[in-house]
Every structure is written in C-alpha cells, then in structure tokens.
Amino acid sequence: MMSESPAREEQAYWSPYLAGVGLGLTLLLTFYVMGHGLGASGAFTQWTANLLYWVAPGHAQANTYLSAYLKVGSFWQSWIVLEIFGVLLGGFLGAVTARRFRFQIEQGARISRRGRLLLALLGGVAVGFGARLAQGCTSGQALSGGAVLAVGSWLFTLMFFAGGYILASLVRREWQ
Amino acid sequence: MKGPLVPSEILSSEMGLVFAVIAGILFGFFLERAGFGSPKKLTAIFYFQDFAVLRVMFTAVVVAMIGLLFLGGIGQIDLGSLAIPPTYLWPQALGGLLIGLGFVVGGY
Numbered sequence: 619m620m621s622e623s624p625a626r627e628e629q630a631y632w633s634p635y636l637a638g639v640g641l642g643l644t645l646l647l648t649f650y651v652m653g654h655g656l657g658a659s660g661a662f663t664q665w666t667a668n669l670l671y672w673v674a675p676g677h678a679q680a681n682t683y684l685s686a687y688l689k690v691g692s693f694w695q696s697w698i699v700l701e702i703f704g705v706l707l708g709g710f711l712g713a714v715t716a717r718r719f720r721f722q723i724e725q726g727a728r729i730s731r732r733g734r735l736l737l738a739l740l741g742g743v744a745v746g747f748g749a750r751l752a753q754g755c756t757s758g759q760a761l762s763g764g765a766v767l768a769v770g771s772w773l774f775t776l777m778f779f780a781g782g783y784i785l786a787s788l789v790r791r792e793w794q
Numbered sequence: 795m796k797g798p799l800v801p802s803e804i805l806s807s808e809m810g811l812v813f814a815v816i817a818g819i820l821f822g823f824f825l826e827r828a829g830f831g832s833p834k835k836l837t838a839i840f841y842f843q844d845f846a847v848l849r850v851m852f853t854a855v856v857v858a859m860i861g862l863l864f865l866g867g868i869g870q871i872d873l874g875s876l877a878i879p880p881t882y883l884w885p886q887a888l889g890g891l892l893i894g895l896g897f898v899v900g901g902y
Contacts, residue, residue, distance in 0.1 A: 634849035654877035705822035708824075737899050744893070752888075774890035781898070
C-alpha cells in the first residue's frame with residue numbers, strides 16, 4: 619500500500635474488451651431506440667449544408683447532394699449533429715474523470731509540429747472525401763453497418779485497414 | 795415495448811433527439827476509455843504494437859450483433875425495419891481505402 623494517495627495520477631485505459639462491450643451496448647441501444655446505428659461524419663455534412671445555406675441559400679438548394687440535408691431543418695433538429703455534441707461531451711467527461719484531460723498535440727519526436735499539423739489536414743481531407751464516397755466513416759459503416767452484416771460495410775472495413783497498412787511505413791516518424 | 799421505438803412512434807422524434815445526446819455521451823465516453831482520444835494509440839495497430847482498435851471495434855460489433863439477434867428472437871425488435879447501409883461496392887471500397895490512408899496520416 620502506498621501511504622500517499624496518488625491523486626493526480628492518470629487512470630489506465632480500460633481493457634479493449636470492456637470498452638468494446640460498453641460501445642456495443644450503446645450501439646445496440648441506439649438500434650433499439652432509433653432503428654439505425656451511430657455515426658460521425660454525417661454531422662460534418664449537415665454543418666456544411668447549413669453553413670452553405672446561411673451564406674448562399676440559392677446555391678445550397680441547387681446542390682442536389684446538400685439540399686437533401688437541408689430538409690432536416692436547423693442544426694438542432696439533426697440527430698447526428700446532436701449525437702456528435704454528445705460525443706464531445708462524453709469524451710470530455712471521460713478524459714476529466716480519468717485525469718488525462720490536457721491540451722496537447724500528440725506526435726512522434728522526429729517530426730516538426732508544422733509537419734504533423736499539415737499531415738493532419740491532408741489526412742482529414744482524405745477521410746472527409748472518403749466518408750462521403752462511402753456514405754459513412756468508421757462509425758456509420760464499420761461499426762453500425764458491420765453489426766447488421768451489411769456487405770458493403772464489411773468491404774469498407776477491410777479496405778480501411780488495408781489503407782492504413784499501405785501508408786503506415788511512410789509516416790512512421792509522425793507517430794513513433 | 796417493441797423496438798425500434800422512434801420509427802414505430804412509441805417515442806416521439808423529439809425524444810429521439812434527446813436520446814441522440816445521450817447516445818453520443820455514451821459513445822464518446824467509451825471511446826475515450828478505450829484510449830481513442832490518442833492518435834498514437836489509434837495508429838499503433840498499423841505498426842503491429844497495439845491492437846486495441848481492432849479489439850474494441852470487433853467486440854462492439856459482435857455484442858451489438860448478438861444483442862440484435864437476441865432482441866429479434868424474443869420479439870422485442872423488428873429486425874426488418876432496421877436501417878442497413880445500402881451496398882455500393884466500388885464507392886465503399888474506395889471510400890474505405892481513402893479513410894484508411896487518411897487515418898494513419900491524420901491520426902484520427
């Protein structure tokens with residue numbers, strides 16, 4: 619026993635299986651209540667549609683892809699936008715209660731801060747474009763589509779891991 | 795109560811929006827506890843160091859899948875009315891590939 623309680627010590631991450639069961643039950647509950655699963659990237663498309671409508675309403679309505687998102691109404695009537703606000707809050711609560719909340723940019727020692735941020739931007743562009751192409755990201759396709767055995771979602775998941783392994787050696791310095 | 799609750803109008807769509815925040819909080823909390831707030835941990839799978847990403851995702855998928863089959867089996871959910879992502883093989887393959895490439899470069 620330690621005599622002093624390590625009050626500031628960060629909690630360890632949960633076992634991946636325990637966290638996976640928690641996540642799986644959340645997904646199950648979402649299917650039970652909503653009839654669909656969890657998502658993430660769709661919130662950004664909703665924001666894009668609403669922001670574009672705010673700046674140039676005619677242009678937004680003329681865009682076949684984005685006009686479908688305008689039918690939802692405002693931000694606050696969009697299920698996925700509200701869900702993502704919840705994700706931010708849940709992640710924040712998780713980090714604070716585990717005493718690991720801090721402002722930082724995680725990176726390996728052998729890359730500049732600028733390089734890391736530039737790559738984050740490039741990666742984000744690829745992820746954003748890919749998510750619209752596939753109609754979902756790792757949440758909507760891999761997780762939610764995977765749980766209902768959607769064929770395309772499983773293909774998506776395989777290709778996702780393939781993509782990661784293809785580029786990993788090239789950006790090793792960014793993380794290691 | 796036979797699910798899905800909101801599509802069968804047992805719960806109103808306004809309650810569905812309240813539930814969105816709750817589901818999001820749980821989603822974010824478990825992802826954080828899994829260590830998915832850390833891009834180093836997220837990308838470690840691609841260097842064969844830490845397979846948490848695969849373990850968490852696969853466990854979640856299997857738990858939800860078995861739960862849905864169970865609820866369907868005891869008649870507590872209408873599996874036929876669940877939203878299943880439509881199949882577009884090429885876009886989903888290419889989109890998945892792009893997200894994988896972007897994920898290891900961007901860290902999320």
